[in-house]
Amino acid sequence: MPLISSTGARSGLDLEGIIKATLDAQRIPKQNRLNQQEGRLQVELSAVGEMRSVLSNLQSSAEKLTESSLFSAMKASVSQPESGNVISVESSENANTGNFDIAVTQLAKGSRAVSADGAFASSDTVVNTNAGALTFGAGTESFSLDLAAGSTLEDIRNAVNNSEDNFGVTADIINTGTEAKLVFRSNVSGAGNDLIVSNDNAQLDAVSTVANAGGAGGMAIAVDDEATDAIIEVDGIQATNDTNIFADVIQGSTITALKDSEGTETAQLSIARDDAGVKKSVDEFVKSYNSVVSSLNEMGAEGSMLQGDATVRGLKSQLNSVLTSTFGDDQTLFDLGFGLDNDGKLTQENPITNVSEVLSDNPSALQSVLGGENGLASRMDTFLNGYVGAGGSLQMRRDSINDSLDRVSDSRESLQRRMESMEETLRSKYQALDSLVGQLRDRGDYVSAQLANLPGFTRDND
Template sequence: MPLITQAGIGSGLDLEQIIEASVQAENAPKMQSFIQRDERLQVELSSIGAVKSALSQLKDTIEKLADPENFNKRLADISQPASGDIISVSPSSDISPGNFNVEVQQLAQGSRAMSGAGAFADNTSVVSASGGTLSFAAGDKSFDLTLDAGATLSDLRDAINNSDANFGVTANIINTGSEAKLVLTSSETGVGNDLVITNDNAELDAVSTIANGGGAGGMSIAAGDEAKDAKITVDGIEIVNDSNVFKDAVQGMTITAKQVSAAGESADINVSVDRESVTKLVDKLIEDYNNLVGTIAYHTSYDEERQVGLRGDATMRSLSDQLVSVLSSELTDAGPFTSIFDIGLGVDKKGYLEKSSIVRSLNEAMDTNYDDIGKAFAGENGVAKKLDELLGSFVDSGGILKTREQDINNQIDELEDDVLDHQYRMGELETRLRKQYSNLDVLLAQMSSTQQYLGAQLASLPGFTSGKSSS
């Protein structure tokens, strides 16, 4: 008998449907269980991710509140004179608030050297027929420059300006109409830092301030073009500096002189604590803390219309309890503040942080004990440092939520392997059923063939008649 390639062809029975129904009966409940488990894991993973994101955002703000420098910032308000801006200032956290009057008497300048009369006809004039080396120095800075034989005045200018070793000497050529003059300007300011140029070849004396054999060279610094100090007065006290930047002329503040004061004019500086930046930080703390509280509530509270990934989760309960505990912790070394609730913060019935004035407002606390607010948050026993440690235990590498995410991802990977294993088993089941039903199909087909054969043989026997009678 030929091979039967489709179940039921030999017997006429719908064996394909029987096989499919048998496999589906075994497969459907298990696959539904896999799908439900995957959905639960994905929802839980998404919820953990949302809480971790809110925690990280809060931690960023807490890190700023834990930094004492953010409570020590200073603002400097400058009233410039009518003639224009004569100074700029940069206060540090070391300066005490106060008022200062500043006058600029003299700006610092570098020296300016010029070649002598009749030294060069024009910019193509040869500086040295045989070449040589020029050495430039001002204060503690120096560099050397080697010229080729036949170098012109223009070649010298370009070599100075393009030298990588140049500490701040600028070369220019001024054409008077009858001659060319080399002008060298040094950026090194301060009395005693005049530009000095020496050489190793007397042919270069015309572009040096000191001749090769000693004595004056052809370049000279005119009266008034020498390097100078800057001079300012602060509250009538004269201060001299070799540059226009006066660091700690007033302790903790840098004053930069920009132009000389007009007669009788000065600038007034008012230095105050930067209360606005602290207020913004506290507002951001409230915003980020409440975002975390709301995120935890959303992902743990019962909702019949959606899956809740962390409903009844012990980790979330522990986190919420620890947050409240740290916020309520007792402060030390923070002046009159025994907790952050003493500086104008409070917690409502739902656990959200808010500004409150039951004890005192934040502005009142700043008015009376500004420095202690910084200690309340960023002190050794400050709330921000405790919160930062707590949040880090959840979101840092190796933290609770990081580990939780990894565990869920591992479960999802294992579930994918379980699905593949199950699909393999279902394939094996279908193969086994097809083999069993194929044998049945062959058997039934053989029986049908035998029945037909016997019927034909009986019909051919003499005197054999069918069971039907003629009417």
């Protein structure tokens, strides 16, 4: 810290200006060099970050091309009838290709049981005076429900709907205006899977489909309320299932029936190779590659801070080498419709053919060159990993730049300490000079005053 803030006050000399000029002469050149060095390092660090980003994107798009399911994926397209959607379809890579007409003859549904007419006046009607239990079953599903003595119709409805063991039975009370009707609905579909409600207390017969002593209970399932199978027709061939989901009726495809077809209408299903998925992945790869090329061209351009940079030059050269390699049966990307423009960017057409035509006519060749075991995507992924992977060259360079920035920061702190020390030294020296000159001025003023007081002494004012 400075020893005094007004050096020169006694002498009248501009010692503060001298101190500042001396310190500036030492500090400013060194500070400018540190600023320039830090600026270059920040530009380089930003460029390395951009390189890592665009190369990582390219690596991700290359990895997608190596996925085994990409070139074997199948896509189902459905043209629905005018009445609305009757089916939905999902196809796996094992699906059979072809075109199919599909009609939904009947949807699968669960059963519905309704209490007898006049059984209950209202939802507050007490059903049982003694405790008992109801057991619900449908197909392979079942659960039991304990009911306390004095349970009302509403209590039974709430107990069913709130049961943690309930497999899919819903209880409702419908008030007709003259009575209350209890309704049980089961979500277990399929012919023969009607809801069965039994009890261990005859007082609960009115809310059961099976009486305690055997025979019919008070809840009945009408013919139209019975559980049914789903029925569809594929090119006129009927298929049934206990749910609305049909797996492998057409190999490798799952058909879900959504509603009954009206009249003779059908949905048209087409199953084909998912060329759109392949095209999308190829588009992403080309876009990512060209983004890398644009970034490297900009970084290495004349006048750029990284003009002539070895990493930029090396990347451009190696990327071009991978791209122009021979794959599979001595094929290159250019045999598959790819090309390069004047800026080194990848295109999907050349004077002979284009990628879309090759995908349509010879997809296996495209798969071999792009996604094969030693194809472009695999080689590109391995190559890029040496740059952007853990311990890759770009990470090492980033760490080196950060180390250099830390040294610049240390140099700033060191320079600041040296300037503070120099300022203290200068102020100490100039304070002594200021004091000495001040003393001499004081003595001179004293001598002048004494001489002025001597008899006959006159001051020459000229």
